Amino acid sequence: MCLILAVLLPLGFVANKIFTNFYYNQTQEEIRELSQKYANTITSLDDETMINMYKNLAYFTNKEIYITDASGRVIADTGIQVNPLNNNELKQLSEGVSIQKNVEDRETNNIYLGNGHPIMLSNTFQGSFFVLAPVDDAHEPVRKIRDLLILSAVGAFFLGLGFTFFLARKMSSPLLEMERATREIAKGNLDIRVNKLPNDEVGSLGAAINDLAAETNQYRANRSELFANISHELRTPISYLKGYANVLKNNLYETEEERRQYLIIIEDESDHILRLINDLFDLSKMEEGKIDLQMEAVDIVEIMETVVLKIGIELEKKGLRLVTEIDEDIPFIEVDGNRLEQIFINLLTNAIRYTEKGSIFLKVRSKKNNVYVTIEDTGMGIPKEELPLIFERFHRVEKSRSRELGGTGLGLAIVKNLVEIQHGTISVSSEVNRGTKFELSFPKVE
Numbered sequence: 001m002c003l004i005l006a007v008l009l010p011l012g013f014v015a016n017k018i019f020t021n022f023y024y025n026q027t028q029e030e031i032r033e034l035s036q037k038y039a040n041t042i043t044s045l046d047d048e049t050m051i052n053m054y055k056n057l058a059y060f061t062n063k064e065i066y067i068t069d070a071s072g073r074v075i076a077d078t079g080i081q082v083n084p085l086n087n088n089e090l091k092q093l094s095e096g097v098s099i100q101k102n103v104e105d106r107e108t109n110n111i112y113l114g115n116g117h118p119i120m121l122s123n124t125f126q127g128s129f130f131v132l133a134p135v136d137d138a139h140e141p142v143r144k145i146r147d148l149l150i151l152s153a154v155g156a157f158f159l160g161l162g163f164t165f166f167l168a169r170k171m172s173s174p175l176l177e178m179e180r181a182t183r184e185i186a187k188g189n190l191d192i193r194v195n196k197l198p199n200d201e202v203g204s205l206g207a208a209i210n211d212l213a214a215e216t217n218q219y220r221a222n223r224s225e226l227f228a229n230i231s232h233e234l235r236t237p238i239s240y241l242k243g244y245a246n247v248l249k250n251n252l253y254e255t256e257e258e259r260r261q262y263l264i265i266i267e268d269e270s271d272h273i274l275r276l277i278n279d280l281f282d283l284s285k286m287e288e289g290k291i292d293l294q295m296e297a298v299d300i301v302e303i304m305e306t307v308v309l310k311i312g313i314e315l316e317k318k319g320l321r322l323v324t325e326i327d328e329d330i331p332f333i334e335v336d337g338n339r340l341e342q343i344f345i346n347l348l349t350n351a352i353r354y355t356e357k358g359s360i361f362l363k364v365r366s367k368k369n370n371v372y373v374t375i376e377d378t379g380m381g382i383p384k385e386e387l388p389l390i391f392e393r394f395h396r397v398e399k400s401r402s403r404e405l406g407g408t409g410l411g412l413a414i415v416k417n418l419v420e421i422q423h424g425t426i427s428v429s430s431e432v433n434r435g436t437k438f439e440l441s442f443p444k445v446e
Contacts (some may be wrong), residue, residue: 004160009154019145024113028100029114029129034063035098039117039129045069051076054129064112064132070094070125080132085116093118094125103132111135144224174259178209185209192219226393233276237269245279277412286330286417293421297332297445298340300364300371308362309346314352315360326364331444334370335422343418347375347438348412354436371444376437382430390428391416 038054043050045067059077072085082103085093092099096118103114111131119127177194183190193210197203244262246252253259285291300390308322315322333388351360358378365372382390393413420425423443430436 001157001161001164004157008156012149012153014060015149016146017337019141023141027113027133031063031113031133032098032100032117034061035115035117035129035131036129038065039119042129043121045119045127046077062134064134066130066132067119067127068116068130069127072128075127080108080112083225085128089116093128096120096125098236102135103130118358119409131434133222158328170198171202173197174206174433178206181209183214185213190214190220222393230276230280234273237272240269241266279414283410283417286414286421291421293336293339295334295336295422298335298337299330300333300340300373300442301326301330303337303340304344304362304364307341307348310345311348311352314349318352318355319357320352320355321359322362323359324362324364326362327366330364330366330371333442334445335424335442339422340417343415343440344373344375346415350411351377351379353437358435366444369444370441373440373442374437375440376435378435381432381434382428382436383432384430387430 030171038057042050051067054065055076056068060418064078064080066074066080066082068085069075072090074082074084080103080310089099089101093112093116098114098115098117100113103112104110105112112134114130117129118125119129174194174197181192181194183325190213194206197206244266247262248259253262262307282291304324304326308324309358311322324333348360355377358380360378361374361376363372363374363376391412393410416426419440424441426438426440427439428436
């Protein structure tokens with residue numbers, strides 16, 4: 001509204017000045033022409049008939065006139081009382097120059113716009129002829145226009161006020177709903193949503209608030225699930241540790257072999273807790289972007305050979321065969337060698353864990369600007385509906401066998417994060433009872 005006023009007030013002032021000057025100039029021009037015509041047509045200052053004719057003309061044109069002689073004395077008028085001409089005005093008129101002046105009627109105090117023209121008879125100055133127009137006549141149209149401008153300005157102001165009110169209501173209504181929703185979110189009500197979103201920037205803000213609520217709700221659910229999973233993962237090995245430690249402390253075993261078996265269980269469960277803590281620590285650092293990578297050009301074939309040596313014992317224990325297929329002249333890739341080794345050990349260990357018989361296939365090939373790695377097993381496979389979730393923390397396809405098969409449920413989440421922060425990609429495909437295939441790609445060194 002201040003902006004509207006800032007436009008209307010100067011505009012009205014300028015328009016008023018323009019119209020005022022226009023009508024004043026028009027009136028001045030009109031009386032100048034009349035005084036000149038009357039002065040040029042008068043033939044005698046003593047002709048009463050002619051003087052009366054000019055008085056009648058003045059009446060019909062709504063003007064006042066007065067005539068002076070050569071000394072400046074008024075010799076005829078239409079009823080107004082004016083002062084005689086001063087010496088400067090007489091001099092100017094006697095030189096044949098018309099004058100323009102404001103004239104006051106001494107009787108009524110009315111102000112007139114006046115123009116006087118010299119009366120020249122036989123090239124001799126005989127007097128002057130003044131035509132007067134009431135100032136109110138010039139003010140009246142200006143006043144009407146000013147009233148019209150004020151009316152228009154008031155109308156524009158209230159129109160702007162109405163439009164502003166409508167626009168404010170339209171904008172504030174969803175904003176107030178958003179405020180209500182955000183306050184509910186702040187109180188912990190993450191199921192609240194902003195409804196009736198307009199198709200504009202305000203609607204985009206509302207959609208963002210809805211997304212925030214949904215993401216926060218999902219985060220809270222994931223956090224609760226994470227705490228529950230961590231508690232579950234720690235409770236079992238700690239129960240084993242406490243139980244078997246108590247057995248050893250109170251000498252409740254019968255043979256040395258039984259004692260040794262209990263110590264092995266304690267060691268295994270300690271390793272399980274340590275792996276869980278290490279995996280959680282790695283995953284936390286990766287999600288916060290604080291993991292340190294030593295990026296360098298790495299020979300992926302050399303990394304694979306090291307990994308195959310490390311998992312050899314596990315393969316022999318389960319009687320599985322590793323089939324490798326590596327192209328020649330595989331280019332170097334820019335990664336962290338230790339983290340790349342961790343990725344392949346995780347994937348191959350998983351393949352061995354979930355494969356009872358058959359083979360593990362490892363392929364490395366180069367194509368265009370990428371190096372591709374495929375790790376495929378002939379194990380139990382993953383149901384189709386579970387595939388989108390296998391990279392989630394603590395997700396296990398068959399929870400009932402989690403203790404039997406081992407693992408922390410964090411391995412694939414760590415693998416996915418490690419691959420992505422090293423500018424790689426990973427995908428998975430699987431069929432139940434036929435096996436699972438992981439495909440990875442890394443950009444080669446230019």
